[in-house]
Amino acid sequence: MATTYQVDKTVDAKGQVCPMPIVTLAKAFRDLSAGQILAITATDPGAKKDVAAWAEKTGNSLLEMVEANGVLTFYLKKV
Amino acid sequence: MASPVMITREIDARGSYCPGPLMELIRGLKSALEGEVIAVISSDPGSKTDIPLWVQKSGNELIEIESLDGGAARFIVRKHVRK
Amino acid sequence: MFGHTAQDKQQQLAPLPAPAEATPPATANRLAIVLFSGTIDKLMSASIMATGAAAMGMDVEIFLTNWGALAFRRGDYTSNTRVSADYADYRGTLLEQMAAKKVTSWMENLEGAKEIGNVHITACSHTMTLFDLQLSDLEPIVDEVIGVAAFIEGARDSAMTLYI
Numbered sequence: 001m002a003t004t005y006q007v008d009k010t011v012d013a014k015g016q017v018c019p020m021p022i023v024t025l026a027k028a029f030r031d032l033s034a035g036q037i038l039a040i041t042a043t044d045p046g047a048k049k050d051v052a053a054w055a056e057k058t059g060n061s062l063l064e065m066v067e068a069n070g071v072l073t074f075y076l077k078k079v
Numbered sequence: 080m081a082s083p084v085m086i087t088r089e090i091d092a093r094g095s096y097c098p099g100p101l102m103e104l105i106r107g108l109k110s111a112l113e114g115e116v117i118a119v120i121s122s123d124p125g126s127k128t129d130i131p132l133w134v135q136k137s138g139n140e141l142i143e144i145e146s147l148d149g150g151a152a153r154f155i156v157r158k159h160v161r162k
Numbered sequence: 163m164f165g166h167t168a169q170d171k172q173q174q175l176a177p178l179p180a181p182a183e184a185t186p187p188a189t190a191n192r193l194a195i196v197l198f199s200g201t202i203d204k205l206m207s208a209s210i211m212a213t214g215a216a217a218m219g220m221d222v223e224i225f226l227t228n229w230g231a232l233a234f235r236r237g238d239y240t241s242n243t244r245v246s247a248d249y250a251d252y253r254g255t256l257l258e259q260m261a262a263k264k265v266t267s268w269m270e271n272l273e274g275a276k277e278i279g280n281v282h283i284t285a286c287s288h289t290m291t292l293f294d295l296q297l298s299d300l301e302p303i304v305d306e307v308i309g310v311a312a313f314i315e316g317a318r319d320s321a322m323t324l325y326i
Contacts (some may be wrong), residue, residue, distance in 0.1 A: 017265045019213040019274075026217050026278040050214075057218050097287040097309040125287025125309025132312055 003064065005075050008036040014071060018046040022054050025076075029060065032078040037063070042072045051076075084142055084155060085116040095127035095152055101133060104156060108139060111158045116142065122151040130154045192221040194317035196325045201244045201266065203256065208326040209271035215322075216279025223320070224272075225313045226304065227286035230326075232293065234285065234300045239269045272277030272303060284308045 011028045013021045021042045028038055040051075048065070051074050055062040061077040090107050092100040100121035109118040119130070127144075131154075134141040140157040147153055172226070193215035197208050206231075212222045226234055233242060245253040259265075275281045285300060287309045297307050316321050 005184060017263055019210050019217065019271060020219040020266050023213060023271075023274040023278055027274075030278075050217075054217060098311060101309065101311055103324055122293060123287055123309070124307045126311070127309075128306070128312035129309030132315055136315070 197230035200233035
């Protein structure tokens with residue numbers, strides 16, 4: 001059960017095939033202010049590790065990843 | 080505006096393909112004496128990036144680049160002038 | 163014997179280009195790709211690598227040579243459906259699946275990569291000359307035409323260099 005987050009922005013990347021999910025993520029993050037939380041959904045299996053790697057590399061915070069019915073939802077906080 | 084430079088040797092490498100003109104310049108400078116000036120005429124677009132870069136890295140002096148008719152250029156290089 | 167004459171001086175004098183403007187300074191945090199191929203399977207692969215690297219904050223340097231350069235001629239990508247000859251039997255499936263799964267094209271991937279990261283795309287002077295091409299004959303996503311030495315210099319310190 002996911003913790004309830006105060007999500008500032010939601011992005012739908014379902015159906016997008018690698019590498020699009022992290023491109024969509026990178027673009028969406030540009031518009032965020034520090035401290036804001038983004039929720040992004042994806043169906044691409046590669047996104048699991050890609051999003052985690054991206055978050056670590058860019059110094060942003062991956063709060064949680066939830067998987068349900070083939071849909072991945074990532075909660076990220078801009079640092 | 081630079082005063083006229085005495086060119087020791089000019090190599091016309093027009094029609095030669097990258098990296099041909101650069102090779103001609105390198106060969107020309109190898110057999111030149113310190114301070115001598117080698118000019119290479121090139122019609123290869125790649126020379127515009129390659130020659131200045133090589134000259135800078137190799138410690139020689141790029142005196143000037145003259146645009147010529149037909150898209151060619153004359154690269155004038157002095158051998159090993161220490162600043 | 164070879165001196166400048168007054169006649170020579172009438173030629174237009176080009177300003178000296180700063181070598182640094184030819185290619186960005188070489189950094190270890192870079193992916194360099196020599197893109198030799200022009201089939202869509204390989205263009206797709208190259209574009210995904212470039213996009214992944216750009217997303218991960220790496221500089222990306224793509225050097226288009228031979229068929230890779232031709233694939234970037236203006237408008238060519240809209241009709242290019244070439245696949246590697248060894249896998250000609252998979253061509254139909256590949257094209258079907260790309261359409262069915264709404265996969266972003268290799269050109270779209272590269273455009274996205276340029277948008278989110280530092281991607282520099284250059285075309286090989288040798289190829290351009292062989293096929294009588296100017297920079298203006300290529301898609302605007304290509305930044306400049308360079309020679310091999312400039313590419314090598316830009317790629318020599320790269321963390322990763324790929325030949326596709």
